[in-house]
Amino acid sequence: MRKFWIGVGCCVGLWAQEERITSPLRAEQPRVSxxxxxxxxxxxxxxxxxxxxxxxxxxxxxxxxxxTFLWAGHP
Incomplete structure (x- = not known):
């Protein structure tokens, strides 16, 4: 049973990581004015x-x- 919950935790963690990467906020470029x-x-x-x-x-x-300045790591 413990392995089951570890697997569920890993899946949730990977899903959360994917959501953070594909978030629309990630696509915005930093702005300076x-x-x-x-x-x-x-x-x-x-x-x-x-x-x-x-x-x-x-x-x-x-x-x-x-x-809009392009910083390293931004498209």
Whole structure:
């Protein structure tokens, strides 16, 4: 009987692991967004390159940048 419950526990554990891997949340890429500002005036700085690794973007006219960066392990 003990082997039966060990087998059931293993099956439940494998099922739970599969659900975690195929979860829709797993498919989302990490997002970074923010604003580049002048330290003295607090005004947004347009056209500033923001990069992380080999991914990057530029800030808009008000200094805001939305970006999706590709981290290792993400498609």
């Amino acid at each position: 923010g604003r580049v500002i002048d330290a003295r005036t607090g005004e947004g700085l347009p056209g500033v390159q923001v990069s992380l690794g080999q991914s990057g973007t530029f800030s808009d006219q008000q200094g805001f940048f939305p970006a």
